[in-house]
Amino acid sequence: MELPVAWSVLLVVAGLWNLVVWPAFLRRVAKxxxxxxxxxxxxxxxxxHVxxxxxxxxxxxxxxTAGVLTLVG
Structure with a gap:
């Protein structure tokens, strides 16, 4: 699959955002x-919430992962 670099970067950023934000949210919910x-x-x-x-x-x-794969391939 081919995507423009800007879209691939957007996918990577969106994925990383989820991986950073949700664990912090879960810590707050657990407390x-x-x-x-x-x-x-x-x-x-x-x-x-879990x-x-x-x-x-x-x-x-x-x-x-999709973003990285479209950047690499």
Whole structure:
């Protein structure tokens, strides 16, 4: 696949943005009092946000990889 260099760079930047921002968000969510119940178990609040972060990281990695591959090849 061929893309203009500017689009490839945009894909890399967007992917890296996701890989940098989402872990910081998850750390904040994990510290939130709504993340654990009185017994210390994970709540739905935490579970939903963990799924959101995992999916976003996977997509970020895929986008960054696509950007790098279009730059190289």
């Amino acid at each position: 939130d009092p709504r993340a654990r119940d009185a017994a210390g178990r994970a709540t739905r609040f935490l579970t939903v 799924v959101l972060v995992v999916v976003s990281l996977a997509l970020g990695l895929a986008v960054a």
